Amino acid sequence: GENVEQHPSTLSVQEGDSAVIKCTYSDSASNYFPWYKQELGKRPQLIIDIRSNVGEKKDQRIAVTLNKTAKHFSLHITETQPEDSAVYFCAAPQRSQAGTALIFGKGTTLSVSS
């Protein structure tokens, strides 16, 4: 099945700096890569996703890049703010005979200090 590895596990930055979180996946057939943000005590929520037909996608201060050859994708947050502090999860699809589900990385705890 799919194996998703995420690095780093923790990341501390100063407000205004950029943050980059990287993930690798194992199934070359995977074609959808979402990123979820989970604030303390809350549910995970989708913040951005990318499909394999594009190499980069941006939404204001966040962007995701995808390298299908190397089987890795990254989340980039620019001009970080204290409210960006949260746990971020990457994910990739795991396919089986019967169905497909998202497999998540172990998460990155981002701390933005002001």
Add this chain to the structure above:
Amino acid sequence: DSGVTQTPKHLITATGQRVTLRCSPRSGDLSVYWYQQSLDQGLQFLIQYYNGEERAKGNILERFSAQQFPDLHSELNLSSLELGDSALYFCASNEGTVNTEAFFGQGTRLTVV
């Protein structure tokens, strides 16, 4: 509010007991996914149901089982509970394909004592 409802929010029970967690998906969503979130393990995929049928299975223990009913709500049954089963259990739903956003419920925090 994601539209996914999980009950109860909190559950405290003793080792060896059995509990049932309930999930109501967003209106119109056919697929339900169950995840377990422990402190150091991230979001572990347990099982997926689509329109009443089991579709994909992850690292779900034999002591755990799930089902999806005709009204599309789902239940996760955990039996012979152990201390290590203490975790946050999330349900997520979407229209059915994995390539679309999965909406998470608020989770059920299970504490086994």
